[in-house]
Amino acid sequence: MTGPSHRRRVGSVRPSHLMFTSGVGSLVDLPNFSVLVRGLDDWSAKESELEPINEPRLVAAVRALPGMKTVGELRPAPWRDGIDTDPKGAASRVGVPVAPFPAWLRCTACDELASLTGAVFSFENDKPRRPHDARFFHAECPKSKRRPLAVAARFVLTCVRGHLDDFPYRLFVHQGADCPKAKFPRLRMEDHGGNLGANVQIRCINCGVSRNIRQALGKRNQQNLPHCRGRHPHLSTFEVCPEDPMVLVVGASNQWFAQTLAALAVPKTGASELATKIEKHWTALEDLPQQMLAWARTNVPALADLDKWSGDDVWAAIENHRKISVVEEPQVAGYPDLLTAEWEILSAPGLPDPHDDFTMTRPGVPSDLDGLLADVVQVERLREVRALVGFTRLDAPDPDDPELVTPAPLAKSAPDWVPASEVRGEGLFLRLPEQLLADWEQRVGPSAALRAHEQAYARFRHNRYSGRIKSSFDEMAHWPGTRYLALHTLSHLLIRTIALECGYSSASLSERIYAGNADDPRAGILIYTAVPDAEGTLGGLVSLGEPRELTRLLRRALTDAMRCSSDPLCSERLPAHPADFLHGAACHVCLFVSETTCERGNRFLDRRFLVPIDDPPLALYPELP
Ligand SMILES: [Zn+2]
Ligand SMILES: [Zn+2]
Ligand SMILES: [Zn+2]
Ligand SMILES: [Zn+2]
Ligand SMILES: [Zn+2]
Numbered sequence: 001m002t003g004p005s006h007r008r009r010v011g012s013v014r015p016s017h018l019m020f021t022s023g024v025g026s027l028v029d030l031p032n033f034s035v036l037v038r039g040l041d042d043w044s045a046k047e048s049e050l051e052p053i054n055e056p057r058l059v060a061a062v063r064a065l066p067g068m069k070t071v072g073e074l075r076p077a078p079w080r081d082g083i084d085t086d087p088k089g090a091a092s093r094v095g096v097p098v099a100p101f102p103a104w105l106r107c108t109a110c111d112e113l114a115s116l117t118g119a120v121f122s123f124e125n126d127k128p129r130r131p132h133d134a135r136f137f138h139a140e141c142p143k144s145k146r147r148p149l150a151v152a153a154r155f156v157l158t159c160v161r162g163h164l165d166d167f168p169y170r171l172f173v174h175q176g177a178d179c180p181k182a183k184f185p186r187l188r189m190e191d192h193g194g195n196l197g198a199n200v201q202i203r204c205i206n207c208g209v210s211r212n213i214r215q216a217l218g219k220r221n222q223q224n225l226p227h228c229r230g231r232h233p234h235l236s237t238f239e240v241c242p243e244d245p246m247v248l249v250v251g252a253s254n255q256w257f258a259q260t261l262a263a264l265a266v267p268k269t270g271a272s273e274l275a276t277k278i279e280k281h282w283t284a285l286e287d288l289p290q291q292m293l294a295w296a297r298t299n300v301p302a303l304a305d306l307d308k309w310s311g312d313d314v315w316a317a318i319e320n321h322r323k324i325s326v327v328e329e330p331q332v333a334g335y336p337d338l339l340t341a342e343w344e345i346l347s348a349p350g351l352p353d354p355h356d357d358f359t360m361t362r363p364g365v366p367s368d369l370d371g372l373l374a375d376v377v378q379v380e381r382l383r384e385v386r387a388l389v390g391f392t393r394l395d396a397p398d399p400d401d402p403e404l405v406t407p408a409p410l411a412k413s414a415p416d417w418v419p420a421s422e423v424r425g426e427g428l429f430l431r432l433p434e435q436l437l438a439d440w441e442q443r444v445g446p447s448a449a450l451r452a453h454e455q456a457y458a459r460f461r462h463n464r465y466s467g468r469i470k471s472s473f474d475e476m477a478h479w480p481g482t483r484y485l486a487l488h489t490l491s492h493l494l495i496r497t498i499a500l501e502c503g504y505s506s507a508s509l510s511e512r513i514y515a516g517n518a519d520d521p522r523a524g525i526l527i528y529t530a531v532p533d534a535e536g537t538l539g540g541l542v543s544l545g546e547p548r549e550l551t552r553l554l555r556r557a558l559t560d561a562m563r564c565s566s567d568p569l570c571s572e573r574l575p576a577h578p579a580d581f582l583h584g585a586a587c588h589v590c591l592f593v594s595e596t597t598c599e600r601g602n603r604f605l606d607r608r609f610l611v612p613i614d615d616p617p618l619a620l621y622p623e624l625p
Helices: 015-020 056-063 169-173 219-224 273-280 290-299 301-306 311-326 340-347 434-444 448-468 482-502 547-561
Strands: 027-029 034-037 073-075 098-100 104-107 112-115 121-124 135-138 149-152 155-158 164-166 187-191 200-204 210-212 246-249 257-264 358-361 375-392 417-431 509-517 520-529
Touching: 056 073, 056 257, 056 375, 112 187, 169 187, 169 200, 169 210, 273 301, 273 311, 290 301, 290 311, 340 358, 340 375, 340 417, 340 509, 340 520, 375 520, 434 482, 434 520, 448 482, 482 509, 482 520, 482 547
Parallel strands: 073 417
Antiparallel strands: 027 034, 034 098, 104 112, 104 149, 121 135, 135 149, 155 164, 155 246, 187 200, 200 210, 257 375, 358 375, 375 417, 417 520, 509 520
């Protein structure tokens, strides 16, 4: 009964939806029981009618992650239209494979608690058009002749390494020993409800002992549970695990978090159109002496591509490309860098050729915002590709450090593909003057406020790491840098203002912050729509880049930043020992945005670094426009 007969499509879930709210390793509630999405080894991806998603830059980034070197393709979740019209046709054999989990069920009539591996419960799935009616039932129920429904017993075990296991009911009720009366004792699960939290009694029918599930809950009661067995039920594997498990209730929001990487499809590597073309013709140009360049340009037909540029520009670009091909990117642990190529194209002086995946224009900086902004870019078309690279349980993956919360693998061995989705949208990119940032960094560098943020970051990492990783580690690793705080705060203010004024739901907006430092002058924010529906292409966001609109928008955002209805509590907030939250003057009322919108989980936000609410020299914009 637990074999392939249970494998079926998870209702009519959109593939993109499947990636973020559920995916490999997640539990999905069906009406009558719950299922676990199996690992990639079991996916019929190759039978899908959907083509792999083309985004070489993202493939390269995925391959840079530990254990992902073998990934060669990004594939949408397997999908075939037609299940509704032809339930037994090709579509029924393509889908996301799942298996019932947890394996323990309870009879809704007599409370008998048994595992699917026994013979107590039977399965019926006789309506191919209505897979949601599939159910388990208690055929020989002593309380009811009407084949009562058996439902999932909702307790499971998990640990910080992402393992997931059935709750050990037999061991637990017998205090870790065997039942004195039976080798395979029969159990009952009595739910007494009440509003004092879980009040579920497990009882052995054979010997009569009973124990309340409360004795397994909480840190205090971890000693009542066996060690983690290192089980990955989505892969059917077990491994050695030193952690103590804890009880999780099926349906709890911390049962599964996607770990994803996202890239915008920008014209390949080079900062400009010219660089892209040089790369395209590199085999013809690589060994060309400078004296022969002019000759080659008139005699090699393919090089007519470069006619727009002068000989000097072309030669400079060739030299530049030579340098890029030689320099090896230093390997820094952490998330792979997906932002540099985007920053280069968004900040390059020229405009790339318009393309279905990426088109941008420059309306110019409005005169009233001179000095506040260095450049405005309307990104009329963009495409974002997002890949699922792992998942975590109990805590969401850390947005700065992929290793801090241990991710679980998607497949038994190194996968050759990962699930991905793509969405199209539009965006608005603002670049800030480098000198403005550099001067501000000088002012803020020695401040107590910045020190408080840095120390909170170190505490945060220490508190998280020490429980999870026993070896030493760099407390300040992956610190996003001073200017990130100001740019990120500005991004949230704009997102909130855009949502308020323009009717976008703020959850349909995303941000990408391009923050460097004095040696790597980068200061920009991109706000874009990347949702799988039409809202992403309405042109509304792009039109906000027009001078009048943008002036109004930025003025309002900065004015709003001066006050929060939680002031002075909010405006005076700074993380101080022993607190390890990672924001200053910021809260749900004034700055936070939805989880899907923020690239850093609402960390690194502080209004005092943007506008003069506290100590004016701390503000990037000491005077409002
Ligand atoms: Zn029963
Ligand atoms: Zn017993
Ligand atoms: Zn474990
Ligand atoms: Zn606030
Ligand atoms: Zn954010």
